[in-house]
Amino acid sequence: MIAIDKKNKLNLKNVISGSSLIPSKIFIFYGIFISFPAIVLFGQNISSLIFLFIFYKVIQSKAVFKINTLQQTIAILFGIGAILSVINIQNKSSIAISNALQVLPNYLYWVVVMIFFVSQRNLIVKNYYYISKGIMIGIMILIPYNFIQYSIPTSPFHLWITENNFSFLCICFTPIAVYHIKAEYNVKYAYIFAFICILANAYAGRRIGTTFVFFGCLLTMGVGKNAITSAIRILVIVVAVVGLLQLDIAKEQLMKISPRVYDMFYNSEAIATEDRSLLFRKAMVEKGLTIFENNMITGIGLNNFSLDNTGLSGNFEGAKYVANKDLHKSAHNSYILLLAEGGLAVFVPFILILLSIMLSFVFYLRKIPPFFKPIFIGILFMSIHLYYISAIVNIFTWVLISIGLAVSTYVSKKYNI
Numbered sequence: 001m002i003a004i005d006k007k008n009k010l011n012l013k014n015v016i017s018g019s020s021l022i023p024s025k026i027f028i029f030y031g032i033f034i035s036f037p038a039i040v041l042f043g044q045n046i047s048s049l050i051f052l053f054i055f056y057k058v059i060q061s062k063a064v065f066k067i068n069t070l071q072q073t074i075a076i077l078f079g080i081g082a083i084l085s086v087i088n089i090q091n092k093s094s095i096a097i098s099n100a101l102q103v104l105p106n107y108l109y110w111v112v113v114m115i116f117f118v119s120q121r122n123l124i125v126k127n128y129y130y131i132s133k134g135i136m137i138g139i140m141i142l143i144p145y146n147f148i149q150y151s152i153p154t155s156p157f158h159l160w161i162t163e164n165n166f167s168f169l170c171i172c173f174t175p176i177a178v179y180h181i182k183a184e185y186n187v188k189y190a191y192i193f194a195f196i197c198i199l200a201n202a203y204a205g206r207r208i209g210t211t212f213v214f215f216g217c218l219l220t221m222g223v224g225k226n227a228i229t230s231a232i233r234i235l236v237i238v239v240a241v242v243g244l245l246q247l248d249i250a251k252e253q254l255m256k257i258s259p260r261v262y263d264m265f266y267n268s269e270a271i272a273t274e275d276r277s278l279l280f281r282k283a284m285v286e287k288g289l290t291i292f293e294n295n296m297i298t299g300i301g302l303n304n305f306s307l308d309n310t311g312l313s314g315n316f317e318g319a320k321y322v323a324n325k326d327l328h329k330s331a332h333n334s335y336i337l338l339l340a341e342g343g344l345a346v347f348v349p350f351i352l353i354l355l356s357i358m359l360s361f362v363f364y365l366r367k368i369p370p371f372f373k374p375i376f377i378g379i380l381f382m383s384i385h386l387y388y389i390s391a392i393v394n395i396f397t398w399v400l401i402s403i404g405l406a407v408s409t410y411v412s413k414k415y416n417i
Contacts, residue, residue: 022057026050027127031134034399035173036141038149038158045395051113058120065119071405072115074352079111081345082302089301091308099303103393107302110398114353117402121413124406128372131403133184136177140193142169143200167209168391170197172382172400174213175220175374182221183371190221208388212381223373281332281388288336292343299343303393305331308340334386353401354383360408367414372407379404 033039033047041049058065067076086100117124124131146166152158161169174197182190194217201209290310291300300308331337338347361368361376368376378400391397 022054022123022127024127024130026054027130028134028137030054031131031136032138032141033134034131034396035135035138035169035177036145037169037394037396038142038145038161040157040159043156047399048109048395055112055116058116058123065116067115067119069118069409071353071356071409072118074349074356075111075114075118078346078349078353079108081298081342081349082107084345085298085302085342088298089304090295090299091301091304096301096304096307099307100301103303106393110395113395113398114402114405117406118409121406121410124403125410128403128407132176132180132371135173136180139170139173139177139197142166143196146200146204163204163206164389165391165394166204167201167206167213168382168385168389169396170201170209171212171216171385172378172396175216175377175381178217178220179223179371179374187221194221208385212385216377216381219377220374223370223377284330284332285336288331288333288340291340292336295340295343297343298345299339299341302341305337305340330390332390333388334390334392337390337392353405354379357401357404357408358383360412361404364408364411367411368407375400375404375407 030047030050033045033050037045037047039046067073082104086097086104089096089100091097142161146161146163149158149160174194178190178194178197181193194213198210198214198217201213287308287310288305291305291308331340335347338350357376357379361373382397382400386392386397
């Protein structure tokens with residue numbers, strides 16, 4: 001396994017031994033383009049092209065490629081559910097069918113990635129140090145890029161990253177990046193980088209992003225330490241932050257940096273009943289559940305949520321503020337999106353995949369080396385954030401999930417659990 005010495009530093013010479021089937025440095029680039037997905041080639045995220053290269057090298061080497069785990073079976077069921085959703089699509093118009101067929105390859109690709117990562121878990125674990133290093137570099141590029149991207153001339157080789165996606169990427173990958181800095185370099189640098197990530201989300205007005213990145217970093221800084229020591233450290237930091245937020249100067253500065261984050265801390269009641277963004281998300285949840293009730297097994301069809309004409313009954317506080325909103329929009333909730341578009345055939349396997357990862361983390365907590373634990377911290381907060389964002393149709397969500405599946409399966413097999 002990846003060894004951690006007494007000072008919690010990475011022993012770079014003791015990474016898992018194995019064949020040099022694929023140059024390890026290629027995994028650095030894979031990590032970079034997963035956490036910084038703004039660069040594209042031939043209309044595709046470069047990480048997808050790198051994955052195809054890795055897949056090809058594994059197949060070329062005639063390496064053992066087995067489908068023999070429960071996680072892989074669930075992944076296959078997820079893919080079958082996606083296919084059934086398209087076959088049984090409710091809206092037979094050409095636009096609806098085209099929308100569904102447009103994203104079906106994505107769903108099937110994610111299934112392949114999950115199956116591959118679990119099958120080749122030794123390869124993934126062996127090269128995780130390089131993936132982690134790439135993710136660290138990618139997040140370091142992502143933060144300044146988010147603030148300067150619109151000053152860069154339009155090009156077919158780069159994409160704009162929305163504020164929601166910026167926040168989501170930080171939530172997913174900041175724990176991995178922070179721990180890599182902590183383990184390989186210095187804990188002080190890790191704290192500085194964590195602070196920069198939190199501040200960047202606050203400055204961008206990402207309320208949930210600021211909160212989840214903060215707690216993700218906080219848990220990550222406790223990894224590798226005694227449980228009691230970590231709990232005390234986390235409690236002290238939380239109390240200190242809460243106390244700091246009560247100071248007038250802190251309130252003033254926070255208001256200047258991000259009025260939306262300020263409102264989250266000091267006007268939470270008004271947000272719950274008047275904030276248009278939150279209320280619109282509630283409206284989308286209501287719409288999605290109504291769609292699901294009428295199409296429980298296979299949903300209305302992939303990528304068809306925005307086309308559905310289901311109206312809003314307004315059974316929630318503050319509905320009057322969004323009564324006249326156009327509901328032909330994104331679901332703003334990944335779970336509701338899967339329920340509405342794919343029904344139970346897609347939703348249940350997805351939930352089982354997430355549960356298998358998180359339960360593995362709980363059951364194997366003492367067996368999982370510290371260097372891998374930030375993966376599960378990222379997946380935990382990603383899973384919560386998926387309730388507030390439609391972030392299913394992208395590759396970085398599924399690579400993080402696949403890494404979690406690979407590590408948890410590796411640990412369970414290694415210790416015959």
